[in-house]
Amino acid sequence: xxxxxxxxxxxxxxxxxxxxxxxxxxxxxxxxxxxxxxxxxxxxxxxxxxxxxxxxxxxxxxxxxxxxxxxxxxxxxxxxxxxxxxxxxxxxxxxxxxxxxxxxxxxxxxxxxxxxxxxxxxxxxxxxxxxxxxxxxxxxxxxxxxxxxxxxxxxxxxxxxxxxxxxxxxxxxxxxxxxxxxxxxxxxxxxxxxxxxxxxxxxxxxxxxxxxxxxxxxxxxxxxxxxxxxxxxxxxxxxxxxxxxxxxxxxxxxxxxxxxxxxxxxxxxxxxxxxxxxxxxxxxxxxxxxxxxxxxxxxxxxxxxxxxxxxxxx
Amino acid sequence: xxxxxxxxxxxxxxxxxxxxxxxxxxxxxxxxxxxxxxxxxxxxxxxxxxxxxxxxxxxxxxxxxxxxxxxxxxxxxxxxxxxxxxxxxxxxxxxxxxxxxxxxxxxxxxxxxxxxxxxxxxxxxxxxxxxxxxxxxxxxxxxxxxxxxxxxxxxxxxxxxxxxxxxxxxxxxxxxxxxxxxxxxxxxxxxxxxxxxxxxxxxxxxxxxxxxxxxxxxxxxxxxxxxxxxxxxxxxxxxxxxxxxxxxxxxxxxxxxxxxxxxxxxxxxxxxxxxxxxxxxxxxxxxxxxxxxxxxxxxxxxxxxxxxxxxxxxxxxxxxxxxxxxxxxxxxxxxxxxxxxxxxxxxxxxxxxxxxxxxxxxxxxxxxxxxxxxxxxxxxxxxxxxxxxxxxxxxxxxxxxxxxxxxxxxxxxxxxxxxxxxxxxxxxxxxxxxxxxxxxxxxxxxxxxxxxxxxxxxxxxxxxxxxxxxxxxxxxxxxxxxxxxxxxxxxxxxxxxxxxxxxxxx
Numbered sequence: 001x002x003x004x005x006x007x008x009x010x011x012x013x014x015x016x017x018x019x020x021x022x023x024x025x026x027x028x029x030x031x032x033x034x035x036x037x038x039x040x041x042x043x044x045x046x047x048x049x050x051x052x053x054x055x056x057x058x059x060x061x062x063x064x065x066x067x068x069x070x071x072x073x074x075x076x077x078x079x080x081x082x083x084x085x086x087x088x089x090x091x092x093x094x095x096x097x098x099x100x101x102x103x104x105x106x107x108x109x110x111x112x113x114x115x116x117x118x119x120x121x122x123x124x125x126x127x128x129x130x131x132x133x134x135x136x137x138x139x140x141x142x143x144x145x146x147x148x149x150x151x152x153x154x155x156x157x158x159x160x161x162x163x164x165x166x167x168x169x170x171x172x173x174x175x176x177x178x179x180x181x182x183x184x185x186x187x188x189x190x191x192x193x194x195x196x197x198x199x200x201x202x203x204x205x206x207x208x209x210x211x212x213x214x215x216x217x218x219x220x221x222x223x224x225x226x227x228x229x230x231x232x233x234x235x236x237x238x239x240x241x242x243x244x245x246x247x248x249x250x251x252x253x254x255x256x257x258x259x260x261x262x263x264x265x266x267x268x269x270x271x272x273x274x275x276x277x278x279x280x281x282x283x284x285x286x287x288x289x290x291x292x293x294x295x296x297x298x299x300x301x302x303x304x305x306x307x308x309x310x311x312x313x314x
Numbered sequence: 315x316x317x318x319x320x321x322x323x324x325x326x327x328x329x330x331x332x333x334x335x336x337x338x339x340x341x342x343x344x345x346x347x348x349x350x351x352x353x354x355x356x357x358x359x360x361x362x363x364x365x366x367x368x369x370x371x372x373x374x375x376x377x378x379x380x381x382x383x384x385x386x387x388x389x390x391x392x393x394x395x396x397x398x399x400x401x402x403x404x405x406x407x408x409x410x411x412x413x414x415x416x417x418x419x420x421x422x423x424x425x426x427x428x429x430x431x432x433x434x435x436x437x438x439x440x441x442x443x444x445x446x447x448x449x450x451x452x453x454x455x456x457x458x459x460x461x462x463x464x465x466x467x468x469x470x471x472x473x474x475x476x477x478x479x480x481x482x483x484x485x486x487x488x489x490x491x492x493x494x495x496x497x498x499x500x501x502x503x504x505x506x507x508x509x510x511x512x513x514x515x516x517x518x519x520x521x522x523x524x525x526x527x528x529x530x531x532x533x534x535x536x537x538x539x540x541x542x543x544x545x546x547x548x549x550x551x552x553x554x555x556x557x558x559x560x561x562x563x564x565x566x567x568x569x570x571x572x573x574x575x576x577x578x579x580x581x582x583x584x585x586x587x588x589x590x591x592x593x594x595x596x597x598x599x600x601x602x603x604x605x606x607x608x609x610x611x612x613x614x615x616x617x618x619x620x621x622x623x624x625x626x627x628x629x630x631x632x633x634x635x636x637x638x639x640x641x642x643x644x645x646x647x648x649x650x651x652x653x654x655x656x657x658x659x660x661x662x663x664x665x666x667x668x669x670x671x672x673x674x675x676x677x678x679x680x681x682x683x684x685x686x687x688x689x690x691x692x693x694x695x696x697x698x699x700x701x702x703x704x705x706x707x708x709x710x711x712x713x714x715x716x717x718x719x720x721x722x723x724x725x726x727x728x729x730x731x732x733x734x735x736x737x738x739x740x741x742x743x744x745x746x747x748x749x750x751x752x753x754x755x756x757x758x759x760x761x762x763x764x765x766x767x768x769x770x771x772x773x774x775x776x777x778x779x780x781x782x783x784x785x786x787x788x789x790x791x792x793x794x795x796x797x798x799x800x801x802x803x804x805x806x807x808x809x810x811x812x813x814x815x816x817x818x819x820x
Contacts, residue, residue: 170426170427171424171425171426171427172416172418172419172420172421172422172424172427173422173423173424175409175413175416175417175427176417176418176422178406178409178413179406179409179413179414179417179418182406182407182408182409183404183405183406185404186404186405186406186414186417187417187418188388189388189398189400189404190392190417190418190419190468190472191388191389191392191418192417192418192422300408302408303406303407303408
């Protein structure tokens with residue numbers, strides 16, 4: 001019991017929670033934007049991998065960290081455009097296309113990586129983002145080191161959640177986007193072009209997924225290896241449902257999952273030898289499924305999610 | 315002579331070889347209600363889609379206030395003051411009334427929606443036109459009638475001066491429809507101009523100032539409502555005289571089904587409250603009532619999809635337990651479900667597949683579906699029941715409503731069922747199809763089938779039923795014979811008036 005309490009009371013845990021949550025938050029917000037416009041984007045896992053690679057490689061070749069981050073976003077946007085051509089213009093199955101994008105983007109990432117980075121025993125490294133202390137707040141006891149000593153992308157992710165919440169629920173474009181995800185025919189009848197809205201949402205959302213990947217190589221770690229995304233993309237897809245398609249709750253969901261994850265990492269060390277560590281590895285996923293089961297029952301799915309829109313057809 | 319607010323001149327549109335619209339011209343004056351009358355497929359909806367810019371016309375033009383409207387641009391149509399209320403609502407059930415109305419009405423790059431101003435404008439409009447609604451209600455929680463109100467408000471919010479309603483009563487109950495027409499008339503008096511599309515003669519006569527009749531893509535006539543009558547309009551619309559079948563006196567046989575004090579409870583609510591009724595061979599029992607009063611449960615009870623909670627049921631004189639769907643079919647109970655698109659047929663499957671679906675075991679050979687026999691069966695249904703617009707292998711979705719209903723009717727009646735449960739069999743069908751469906755039902759009854767007809771259409775019940783019971787709040791009235799059941803008595807019964815009389819009689 002004391003061990004548990006010690007873990008919870010350490011600022012290190014909470015700092016780690018925010019760090020673990022950041023890529024999930026970028027990814028979840030990206031998938032959420034796509035789905036609010038009515039398109040499921042299962043390309044996320046691959047786009048994150050590609051973003052992680054290209055962001056890292058840009059910095060490795062001499063670009064500064066923010067340029068690398070932006071290049072990852074841009075690459076994500078291009079995959080989003082690809083997904084949009086296939087699912088919006090051609091109206092192909094969003095599941096199948098998304099999985100295709102994932103397989104393509106992750107293999108392509110590895111291919112480029114192998115093309116330009118020589119095989120080595122230990123992968124080459126870069127100098128990642130350093131934590132920035134928020135003046136004033138970071139010197140607060142406990143809370144300061146726990147929450148206000150993070151790398152810049154983490155602050156950006158949290159800010160994005162709030163901005164997107166405002167965008168979706170307070171601006172005309174946000175409403176147009178939600179309407180497109182609920183009923184594109186109604187949107188069209190009100191003079192909104194659902195095709196353009198879906199393209200925009202996919203490109204922007206996928207750019208966020210690219211950033212999610214870049215965070216892994218530019219902030220959380222300092223090198224790239226092909227399996228590093230480790231299913232985080234799929235977690236994001238589940239977190240979108242958990243969040244009921246609301247950015248604010250996406251923040252909550254990402255933090256909750258990250259908390260489980262950070263907690264189990266520390267339990268592993270605290271109880272090593274007593275219980276096999278694989279048990280702890282399962283915990284965040286089991287708890288996520290449980291939380292999903294509770295939350296998703298009340299969720300209101302965008303009604304036009306996964307339905308291709310064709311003009312004039314009802 | 316004043317310039318008409320709207321003028322459609324010489325509009326033509328072909329889809330492949332099909333002339334959907336052929337040189338149609340019509341006009342609309344301020345404050346006028348014009349009905350566009352025609353059977354399904356006469357080109358009414360196509361014409362309105364051209365007006366609204368959803369389709370590009372091959373020829374012809376649309377003038378609003380004497381100004382030509384650029385074709386193919388819904389946005390321009392909205393700007394010119396044309397509002398369209400589609401038959402299938404274009405609403406987002408998860409969003410609020412206000413959100414549905416506001417979508418697309420503000421410049422998209424604004425950093426903040428003017429929600430308060432919008433709420434004010436919406437409230438003002440809804441008060442002015444008597445379309446009361448809660449702006450913050452979730453649309454999915456509203457009734458169908460209220461959702462239609464939202465659609466109308468959406469158009470008015472866009473400053474529509476010309477309102478087009480596509481079959482506005484197709485989804486409404488009688489009472490809601492009456493209320494709608496009162497509202498429409500008030501709106502016309504307030505200076506709005508209205509076009510409504512319909513194939514129902516009663517409502518056209520009741521609500522319109524002028525009636526434009528379309529048939530086969532052409533305008534065949536234009537009449538003032540005061541100078542025509544239903545018979546003439548029916549003939550113009552169909553192209554020949556329509557004969558509604560005439561019911562001959564019945565010769566009822568044995569009681570084939572009897573329900574004694576049956577109660578059905580689902581989710582803790584009594585959907586049917588200790589109802590009594592019986593069906594006799596060769597007789598039509600009509601159940602009249604506004605939808606949502608338990609008639610769905612009544613149909614399900616006989617189809618085996620819902621089980622009674624209390625009471626007794628006798629089938630062919632024998633007390634029975636709970637019917638399963640398979641047992642109901644095996645016992646010879648044919649069903650015409652209320653919602654033919656969702657429960658009656660599977661649109662994406664072929665006609666022959668839909669034809670044999672209920673009787674799959676009898677169309678199986680060595681555990682495989684016997685396609686040949688199935689298609690043969692479908693062909694015989696198509697022939698015997700005059701299903702047009704499809705072959706056994708074409709997709710069922712492509713059939714019109716009337717033909718789909720004939721297919722459903724056919725697959726049931728071709729095997730001479732002993733009982734037929736027909737729920738709202740003519741809902742949404744045009745004149746010709748209604749007559750065909752009614753004729754088939756009476757034919758089955760004359761051959762000895764016991765028919766349970768569930769309907770909210772007074773005319774339909776009076777035309778078909780030998781006995782009538784009203785359903786209100788899950789309770790059934792005592793039965794009246796066809797002779798006793800005049801429109802007024804039935805109307806009172808639908809409002810639940812029999813109880814008072816029964817009490818008085820005691």
